[in-house]
Amino acid sequence: MLSVPKARPIPLLARPMCAFEGYCRPVAAQRKEILEPGTFVCARRLVKHGELLFCAGDDLHSIYTVKAGSFKSSVTLEDGREQVTGFYLPGDVAGLDAVGSRRHVSTVTALEHSDVCTVEYSAFEEECGRNTDLARRFSRLMSNEIAAGQGLISLLGLMSAEERVVTFLLGFSTRLLALGYSPSEFHLRMTREDIGDYLGLKLETVSRALSGLHDRGILAVAGREIAIRDLEELKRLSGNTPAGRRTR
Amino acid sequence: MLSVPKARPIPLLARPMCAFEGYCRPVAAQRKEILEPGTFVCARRLVKHGELLFCAGDDLHSIYTVKAGSFKSSVTLEDGREQVTGFYLPGDVAGLDAVGSRRHVSTVTALEHSDVCTVEYSAFEEECGRNTDLARRFSRLMSNEIAAGQGLISLLGLMSAEERVVTFLLGFSTRLLALGYSPSEFHLRMTREDIGDYLGLKLETVSRALSGLHDRGILAVAGREIAIRDLEELKRLSGNTPAGRRTR
DNA sequence: CGGGGTGTTGAGTCCACTCAACCCTGGTGG
DNA sequence: CCACCAGGGTTGAGTGGACTCAACACCCCG
Numbered sequence: 047m048l049s050v051p052k053a054r055p056i057p058l059l060a061r062p063m064c065a066f067e068g069y070c071r072p073v074a075a076q077r078k079e080i081l082e083p084g085t086f087v088c089a090r091r092l093v094k095h096g097e098l099l100f101c102a103g104d105d106l107h108s109i110y111t112v113k114a115g116s117f118k119s120s121v122t123l124e125d126g127r128e129q130v131t132g133f134y135l136p137g138d139v140a141g142l143d144a145v146g147s148r149r150h151v152s153t154v155t156a157l158e159h160s161d162v163c164t165v166e167y168s169a170f171e172e173e174c175g176r177n178t179d180l181a182r183r184f185s186r187l188m189s190n191e192i193a194a195g196q197g198l199i200s201l202l203g204l205m206s207a208e209e210r211v212v213t214f215l216l217g218f219s220t221r222l223l224a225l226g227y228s229p230s231e232f233h234l235r236m237t238r239e240d241i242g243d244y245l246g247l248k249l250e251t252v253s254r255a256l257s258g259l260h261d262r263g264i265l266a267v268a269g270r271e272i273a274i275r276d277l278e279e280l281k282r283l284s285g286n287t288p289a290g291r292r293t294r
Numbered sequence: 295m296l297s298v299p300k301a302r303p304i305p306l307l308a309r310p311m312c313a314f315e316g317y318c319r320p321v322a323a324q325r326k327e328i329l330e331p332g333t334f335v336c337a338r339r340l341v342k343h344g345e346l347l348f349c350a351g352d353d354l355h356s357i358y359t360v361k362a363g364s365f366k367s368s369v370t371l372e373d374g375r376e377q378v379t380g381f382y383l384p385g386d387v388a389g390l391d392a393v394g395s396r397r398h399v400s401t402v403t404a405l406e407h408s409d410v411c412t413v414e415y416s417a418f419e420e421e422c423g424r425n426t427d428l429a430r431r432f433s434r435l436m437s438n439e440i441a442a443g444q445g446l447i448s449l450l451g452l453m454s455a456e457e458r459v460v461t462f463l464l465g466f467s468t469r470l471l472a473l474g475y476s477p478s479e480f481h482l483r484m485t486r487e488d489i490g491d492y493l494g495l496k497l498e499t500v501s502r503a504l505s506g507l508h509d510r511g512i513l514a515v516a517g518r519e520i521a522i523r524d525l526e527e528l529k530r531l532s533g534n535t536p537a538g539r540r541t542r
Numbered sequence: 543c544g545g546g547g548t549g550t551t552g553a554g555t556c557c558a559c560t561c562a563a564c565c566c567t568g569g570t571g572g
Numbered sequence: 573c574c575a576c577c578a579g580g581g582t583t584g585a586g587t588g589g590a591c592t593c594a595a596c597a598c599c600c601c602g
Contacts, residue, residue, distance in 0.1 A: 060450060121448045129448035146437035151444055155374035171430065178423035185419075188436040189394035195443030196391060200369045200377040202450035207590065222323055238549065246451035252589060253550055269549075269598095348563065421553095486581065499558060501582055517581075 063137040064068050064163065065187055066083075069173070069180050086173040091166045093117075098237075099140060099154040100164065105149045108164045109141035115160020116235040119152045130244035132194065133157075133236065135221055142191050157235045169216065202246045211255040212246040212284040215265070219274065230277070234270040311385040311473075312359050312411065313435055317421070317428050334421040337412045341365075347388060347402040354396045355388035356412045363408020364483040367400045370493065378492035380442065381405075381470055381484065389415075390439050405483045408512065450494045458493040459503040460532040463513070467522065478525070482518040 090113070094100055094192040099110055103191060131152055134140050144150040145167070174181040197217075201210055223229035234241070238249040245252065249284065259265040259285040264280055265271040274280060312318065318336040338361070341347055347358055347365060365382040379400055382388050392398040393415070412497075422429040449458055470478035482489070486497040493500065507513040512528055514521040522528060 051578095121444055123448065123452060125451045129451040131444050131447050142437055143440045144437065146434040146441060151441045153536065171433075174429065175426035175431075179373070181422065181429055184433070185422075185436065186394040188433065188440065189390055189392065192391045192436065192439050192443060193394060194401045195440060195447065196379050197370055199379050199443065199446055199450060200371065202447060203377040203491070204371060204375045237547090248591060249548090250550080257550070281575090309578090496559060496580080497580090498560090502558095507583070 064113070065137065065139050065183060066111060066163075066165065066180070069177065070163065070165070070192060086169050086203055087166060091162050091164050093156040093160045093162060095156055095158050097156050099156065100150050101153045102150055104144075104150045106141070106144035106150060108166050109139060109144075110154075110162040110164055111139050111169065112136050113161040113163055116157045116163075117294070118157055118236060118240055118244070119153050119154045128243050129246075130240055131198070133218075133244070136225060139187055142188050145188070154211050157240070192283045198244075207245075207247050207251050208255050208258065209284060210247060211241075211252060211278055212259070214241065214245055214273065215279060216284055232272055234272060312361070312430065313385065313387050314359060314411075314413065314465070317425065318411065318413070334417050334476055335414060339410050339412050341404040341408045341410060343404055343406050343408075345404050347404065348398050349401045350398055352398045354389070354392035354398060354415055356414050357387055357392075358410040358412055359404075359416065360384050361409040361411055363410075364405045365402050365408060366405055366484060366488055366492070367402045369400050376491050377494075379446070381466075381492070384473060387435055390436050393436070405488070424522050430541060446492075455493075455495055455499050456503045456506065457532060458495060460491075460507070460528055462489065463520065463522070464528060464532055478522045480520055482520060485539055 049109075058238045066088070069085055069086045070086055072090065074227055091110075093115070102121065112134050114136055116136075117140060118130050118174050119134065119140060120130045121130045122128045134154070140162075142152045147205065174184055201213055205213065209242075218234070219229040219232065222232050236244075238252045241247075242249040242252045247255075255269045257266065259280075260267040264274075264283070266275055314334075314336070319333045320336055320338065327398055339358075341363070350369065360382050362384055364384075365388060366378050367380045367382065367388060368377045368378045369377050371479045382402070388399065388410075391400055422432055449461055453461065457525075466482070467477040467480065470480050486500045489495075490497040490500045495503075504513065506517045507528075508515040512522075512524045512531070514523055
């Protein structure tokens with residue numbers, strides 16, 4: 047086991063980005079009545095570690111873009127079993143599942159002190175009606191969320207415990223890379239239990255899988271600090287990425 | 295075991311409905327140059343049992359609304375393992391996962407001889423830019439797909455084999471009801487293997503679960519013919535529908 | 543110093559899987 | 573007409589991977 051380094055808080059916003067960049071002005075601008083046509087209101091909100099952004103069953107008021115920090119979204123069954131359906135990092139948009147029914151089906155919880163941009167949905171929808179490019183971005187955002195869901199579905203339906211953990215790590219690594227962070231050494235923002243609830247595994251199983259990968263020299267694991275030591279082997283273990291046109 | 299009744303082909307379109315109703319004119323109308331402004335082109339296509347509507351990796355050309363028949367969508371890993379991600383019945387729209395990346399991530403296969411309406415996507419997108427109401431419908435459609443995905447995710451991550459089968463049957467029953475069919479007696483369009491690939495189970499496990507429910511008098515199962523005999527008990531076994539604001 | 547939250551590891555259990563046999567039905571061709 | 577075969581479904585016996593239960597280590601904080 048490695049010595050556990052200090053859990054220095056990694057700022058999660060090396061490359062500031064926003065799905066609605068260029069279309070959104072903070073409320074301050076609105077108050078000063080300099081709001082330009084072609085933009086929509088957008089209020090900052092700080093969310094403390096463990097606080098809910100919104101909860102399953104809540105009416106849809108706003109959708110949220112993450113500016114800094116991280117979140118998990120989850121669905122809870124009546125008996126308390128929790129399924130984490132995704133993690134949101136800066137640039138991601140939360141709340142899209144509510145657009146159809148006007149009610150949130152998932153609950154989104156901050157994994158650390160975080161900062162979001164609140165987009166009042168009815169105003170946003172109106173703006174989409176005036177702004178084709180914005181509407182198009184929004185469609186793509188939703189479609190990507192569908193595709194991400196299908197990725198998790200195939201993980202849950204098809205993969206062994208180790209494959210799930212490996213696939214999760216590779217996916218997280220890829221997302222960090224896109225945000226401008228190191229894809230090979232990173233800090234997990236979530237507990238083993240969150241990871242397990244995401245991957246359909248118990249926390250002990252996640253821990254065992256990580257230990258196994260560590261012992262084989264593929265990873266260096268020290269609590270939530272992860273270093274990828276053998277990326278090729280990791281990819282081989284995940285191996286079965288979705289295939290295109292089948293040959294059979 | 296019941297005697298197996300004749301597999302009479304149930305027409306799947308008691309209540310004709312379409313997500314784009316009122317906005318779409320068949321190509322025939324276009325040829326006659328009577329296409330009104332505010333509508334978009336829409337070509338019928340017949341798909342035979344087992345044929346693909348589109349395949350993972352294909353470029354996005356069109357999205358499809360099911361007019362009659364039924365389909366499964368699936369994701370296949372490199373090693374051939376298949377995960378069914380959903381079933382489409384009349385009124386459903388297939389292909390929404392491709393809008394973001396311009397490539398289909400799933401493959402959609404006809405479960406029987408079926409009939410779809412082909413909507414060329416770029417024309418449709420343009421039309422959405424002119425027609426706010428249409429764009430809004432489309433957003434809801436996509437959002438509902440996200441919500442449905444989250445339902446399957448929590449099923450795969452949290453439920454036992456029997457719970458999965460029960461939840462699947464109740465969901466299928468509800469959809470048939472919405473289409474105007476009997477929710478208590480129906481014909482499954484898919485094989486045990488398709489159901490298993492959807493629920494993350496092997497076909498033998500699906501068969502055993504159905505036999506168990508049959509033996510306890512909760513269902514009457516005869517091949518693909520299903521009759522729900524004790525709906526309350528079935529709901530109790532599924533029991534754990536997603537919960538709202540949690541009390542802990 | 544005690545306690546709660548988090549993480550690791552071990553021992554034993556059980557549910558869904560694997561492998562296999564068998565049945566039924568519908569289609570095809572001699 | 574019947575023989576044959578392939579696809580789909582059911583059931584049984586045995587296995588194994590992830591689970592349950594449990595103990596313990598570590599860290600931060602009051």
